[in-house]
Amino acid sequence: MKDTQPFRIDLFDDTGANTAEYSIVTLAAVAFAGILAAVLSSGTVQGLLEGLIERALSF
Numbered sequence: 887m888k889d890t891q892p893f894r895i896d897l898f899d900d901t902g903a904n905t906a907e908y909s910i911v912t913l914a915a916v917a918f919a920g921i922l923a924a925v926l927s928s929g930t931v932q933g934l935l936e937g938l939i940e941r942a943l944s945f
Contacts, residue, residue, distance in 0.1 A: 924930055 926935070
């Protein structure tokens with residue numbers, strides 16, 4: 887059986903749009919987590935955080 891309908895693209899069909907949006911948000915969150923991990927692992931930031939925690943616990 888041969889399909890006689892021409893190939894058409896429906897530009898208003900948003901099937902899969904939610905999945906694409908969730909994928910973009912997930913990738914952005916992973917990138918942010920990577921940057922945050924790099925910043926927090928630097929010596930300067932670790933020293934600042936240790937000082938902050940020591941001051942908070944000394945009250």
